[in-house]
Amino acid sequence: MKVRSFLAIVSALLIVGVFLAACTPPASSEPCMFAANEDLTVYRLPDVSSGVFGTMSSGDTYEALAQTADGWVGFDPGVAQAGNVGLARHRWILLNATVSPSCLANVEVVTLAEVQADVDASGG
Numbered sequence: 001m002k003v004r005s006f007l008a009i010v011s012a013l014l015i016v017g018v019f020l021a022a023c024t025p026p027a028s029s030e031p032c033m034f035a036a037n038e039d040l041t042v043y044r045l046p047d048v049s050s051g052v053f054g055t056m057s058s059g060d061t062y063e064a065l066a067q068t069a070d071g072w073v074g075f076d077p078g079v080a081q082a083g084n085v086g087l088a089r090h091r092w093i094l095l096n097a098t099v100s101p102s103c104l105a106n107v108e109v110v111t112l113a114e115v116q117a118d119v120d121a122s123g124g
Helices: 002-022 112-121
Strands: 033-036 040-043 052-056 061-063 072-075 091-094
Touching: 052 091
Parallel strands: none
Antiparallel strands: 033 061, 040 052, 040 091, 072 091
16 A cells, blocks of 8 residues: 555656646746947947947947847847848947846847858858
């Protein structure tokens, strides 16, 4: 009888474990928005030696679409960019903006090499 009770408990725990393992927390449906604290230089790539795209004015707000490990944030500037898709469409600022730190936890981390590969593939 003890063995049967023990097996029932172990079976129940396994079933619960399988159920919990199949549950994944929902992805954040809220976009990660940031606002510039001051006028910022916007670059074509996450690299200060890349071409300058323009300036983001203090108070401008955009959605963070990608980030690099060294503090760059990529966003879609909302202007026409013929042929640019994926990371090639992003423009980049060094993070000097108001953003919730937990917000960036859900933003894809990319490398300069990955961005450059998309730019090259887009002919830019």
